[in-house]
Amino acid sequence: MFSKIATPIIAIIVFLGLWELLVWANGWPNFKMASPSDLPPAFWKYRELFFEMGWQTLWRTVVGLFLAVIVGTAIGMIIGFSRIARDALYPLLIGFNAIPKATLVPVISLLFIGQHDFNTILMAFMISFFPIAVSVGIGLSTLEPEYRDILRALGASRYTIFVKIALPKTLPEFFGALKVSATLAFIGTNLVEIVSPHGRGLGALFKSGETNGDYPLMFAVLIALAFLGIVLYYAVIFLERIFAGWADREAT
Amino acid sequence: MLDGLDMTVPEGTFAAVVGPSGCGKSTLTRLVAGLMTPDEGEVWLHGERVKGPRKTVGMAFQNPVLLEWRTILDNVILPLEIVAPRMPRADRVARAMELLEMVGLVGFENKRPSELSGGMRQRASLCRSLVHKPDVLIMDEPFGALDAFTREDLWQTMRDLRAAEPFTAVLITHDLRESVFLGDQVIVLSGRPARTQFVMDVDLPDDRTLDVLFTPKAADMLHVLRDQIKIAQGREVESH
Numbered sequence: 001m002f003s004k005i006a007t008p009i010i011a012i013i014v015f016l017g018l019w020e021l022l023v024w025a026n027g028w029p030n031f032k033m034a035s036p037s038d039l040p041p042a043f044w045k046y047r048e049l050f051f052e053m054g055w056q057t058l059w060r061t062v063v064g065l066f067l068a069v070i071v072g073t074a075i076g077m078i079i080g081f082s083r084i085a086r087d088a089l090y091p092l093l094i095g096f097n098a099i100p101k102a103t104l105v106p107v108i109s110l111l112f113i114g115q116h117d118f119n120t121i122l123m124a125f126m127i128s129f130f131p132i133a134v135s136v137g138i139g140l141s142t143l144e145p146e147y148r149d150i151l152r153a154l155g156a157s158r159y160t161i162f163v164k165i166a167l168p169k170t171l172p173e174f175f176g177a178l179k180v181s182a183t184l185a186f187i188g189t190n191l192v193e194i195v196s197p198h199g200r201g202l203g204a205l206f207k208s209g210e211t212n213g214d215y216p217l218m219f220a221v222l223i224a225l226a227f228l229g230i231v232l233y234y235a236v237i238f239l240e241r242i243f244a245g246w247a248d249r250e251a252t
Numbered sequence: 253m254l255d256g257l258d259m260t261v262p263e264g265t266f267a268a269v270v271g272p273s274g275c276g277k278s279t280l281t282r283l284v285a286g287l288m289t290p291d292e293g294e295v296w297l298h299g300e301r302v303k304g305p306r307k308t309v310g311m312a313f314q315n316p317v318l319l320e321w322r323t324i325l326d327n328v329i330l331p332l333e334i335v336a337p338r339m340p341r342a343d344r345v346a347r348a349m350e351l352l353e354m355v356g357l358v359g360f361e362n363k364r365p366s367e368l369s370g371g372m373r374q375r376a377s378l379c380r381s382l383v384h385k386p387d388v389l390i391m392d393e394p395f396g397a398l399d400a401f402t403r404e405d406l407w408q409t410m411r412d413l414r415a416a417e418p419f420t421a422v423l424i425t426h427d428l429r430e431s432v433f434l435g436d437q438v439i440v441l442s443g444r445p446a447r448t449q450f451v452m453d454v455d456l457p458d459d460r461t462l463d464v465l466f467t468p469k470a471a472d473m474l475h476v477l478r479d480q481i482k483i484a485q486g487r488e489v490e491s492h
Contacts, residue, residue, distance in 0.1 A: 146317045153285045154334045154384070155305040164330070168321045246321040246364060 034219040042216035043224075049205055050224060057189055057201040058228055060117060064124025065185040065232075069178065072129035076136025080166075086137065097130040101188060105195045116200060120192040127188035128181035135177035139170030172247040175240040182232045186225060202228075257447050259439050263298065263387075266414065266421040268431035270477065271441030271449075272485045277424040280446075281392045284422060285309050297388055307335045310386035310419075314393040316377035318365035325361035328352065328379045335384040351379040354416060355409050371402035375409060382413065391423045395430065404462055407433050415459070428477045429465055432456070438473075440480040450480045 016036040023035035030038060043050060075093070079086040101123060108119050143166055151161045193203025202221050209217035241248070257280070261267040271277055282288040283295050286305045295302040297309075310331075318327045328348040332339055352358055355375040365373055374394060381389060395403045407430060414421065425431055431438045432454055440450040452473065456464055464470055 144315070144317070146313045146315055147319075149282075149285070149287055149313075150311060150317055150330070150380070151334060153287055153305050153309055153311045154307050154331055156334045160334065164333070165319065168319070171321075244321075 030215055031213055032215070034215040038216035039220045039223060042214070042220040046205070046217060046220070050202075050220075053200065053202045053205045054224055054228065057186070057193065057203065057225070058232075060120045060201065061124050061185045061189045061228075061232070064121045064188060065128055065178075065182055067121065067125040068129035068132055068181055068185065071125070072132030072177075072181070073136050073174070075129070075133040076170075077140065079133070079137035080140025086141070093130060093133060101127045102191055102195070105192055109192070109196055116192075116196060116198075119196065120189050120201070123192045124185040124188035127191075128185040131177040131180045131184070132174065135173040136170055139173040140166050143169060171244040175236065175244050178236050178240075179233060182236050183229050186229050186232070190225065257293075257441065259448055259451070261420055261422060261437075263420055264418050265436040266423065266434055268423045268425055268435030268438045269441060270425055270428060270431050270438060270481065271446060272443045272481065273426070276444065276446040277441065278392055280441075281311070281390045281422070281424055284388070284390050285311055307384065308387045310381035310384070310389040312374075312377055312381040312389070312391045312394040314396045316365070316370075316373040318373055318376060318380075320365055323362050323364060324352070324357065324368065324376050325349070327365065327376060328361075328383050330380060331384045348379065348383055351382060351413075352376075354413060355379055369402075371398055371406065374398060374406060378406075378409070378413065382417070382419070385417065385419075387419055389419050389421045391421065393424055393426065396426065403427070403430070408462070410434055411460070428474050428481070431477070432470055432473050433460065433462070433465055438477060440477065440484060442484045449484055450477075452477065 020036050023033050026033075028035075034042075075089065079089050079093075104126065105123065108122055112119055112122075147165050147169065148161055151165060156164075189201065190203035190206075193199045193201040194207050196204075198204075199207065202225055206218055206221040209215070209221060257276075259267065259269075269277055269280065279288065283290055284297070284302070286295075286302045286309065289303065297306070318324075319330070322330070325345065325348055328351065329344045332344045332347070336344075349358070349361065352361055355378060357372060357375055357379070360368060360372065360376075365376070368376065374397075378394065381391075395406050398406065411434065421434075423431070423434060428438075435454050438452045438454060439448060440452075441447070442449040454473065456470065
């Protein structure tokens with residue numbers, strides 16, 4: 001238990017130490033590259049902004065991710081159950097996912113002018129639903145026929161088979177995808193926050209740091225984002241333990 | 253797949269079906285279970301034509317297909333949730349425990365499938381296929397993936413289960429000794445398209461033990477069956 005917490009903390013300290021060393025050894029000034037020792041003052045100086053903006057970023061990301069779970073699962077179910085839908089939707093989905101989402105920022109900000117919250121959530125959603133849709137789709141379409149047959153032979157409905165077998169069996173894949181999506185959603189949120197004029201959230205704070213040449217602030221924002229990403233990731237792991245803990249096997 | 257396949261399994265008896273690999277034995281199980289409907293011909297169970305799935309059928313496969321997120325007990329209960337949705341939980345548990353006791357799994361009911369050995373999982377799978385008291389049990393090579401000794405243990409478990417609660421059984425297998433030990437009749441299918449090639453009544457006592465397999469009578473039966481399998485395979489070779 002101790003080593004479970006201590007090991008990552010030591011790894012983080014080593015990482016920060018190397019970073020500090022890199023900046024010190026190269027003699028980089030503050031306006032070129034901030035070092036870890038610059039960060040606590042930056043956090044303290046803007047502490048109220050960090051809490052306010054951090055909250056903004058977090059709730060939009062979580063809402064976007066929540067939408068991604070709902071829509072991604074729905075798409076996954078469609079492509080998982082219907083071969084026609086799979087053939088029809090896969091190229092579209094892959095094509096859409098291949099588009100750099102930064103290029104969509106001007107599109108959606110023009111479509112929904114001034115709807116900053118909505119735009120941000122929409123982007124977080126668009127960037128994070130794909131892994132969920134694909135993993136749920138694959139999980140359902142690769143369900144071994146015997147699993148279906150044990151209930152189908154008794155006359156169970158498709159719905160019953162889905163709820164009792166297909167859905168729980170897909171949960172481990174679903175949570176695997178959700179971990180990827182949770183961090184992707186932050187990228188989506190920040191994309192809009194950084195690019196939109198008069199944005200809010202940590203992305204906007206980053207942007208203001210850039211405008212003012214405040215490198216310590218910019219790096220502090222990045223660290224704050226990383227921190228939120230880790231928090232959300234572990235929240236997903238917590239949910240996974242509850243709902244799909246059975247898939248976790250003791251290492252032997 | 254199947255053509256000219258004609259077999260009758262008297263109520264309460266055990267039919268073992270053997271045949272060369274790929275001759276459509278699995279198709280046969282799906283037809284009897286009502287998971288497939290035949291293009292031509294009919295399947296009748298207990299005076300009723302099979303048109304679709306029915307609640308009075310139990311199925312067991314080579315893969316025990318236990319649900320990893322359920323305990324052994326809840327896996328065994330699963331069919332009752334479909335067949336008898338209003339049955340109280342206590343009654344379901346009592347029924348499941350009754351079967352788990354017969355197969356020697358008491359004490360493992362709260363374990364997950366991943367914590368059990370292959371033989372134990374197959375035992376649990378058999379309990380699940382019998383929990384709703386089906387009148388027909390269809391088995392598609394249920395012991396095929398087990399080692400030889402575990403397999404023999406499970407044959408005896410199967411024999412005891414039938415002695416306790418009679419049901420009609422159709423067993424698909426590749427193992428001739430298994431077919432003779434468990435079957436009241438052994439049906440040999442020919443290669444593709446499968447038809448009934450040979451039917452043998454197994455004239456051995458109902459409460460047979462493994463020793464019976466070492467008697468000259470059993471050896472003769474095994475020999476006859478082996479020859480029939482050769483013929484079945486030969487047919488397949490000719491048709492290539």
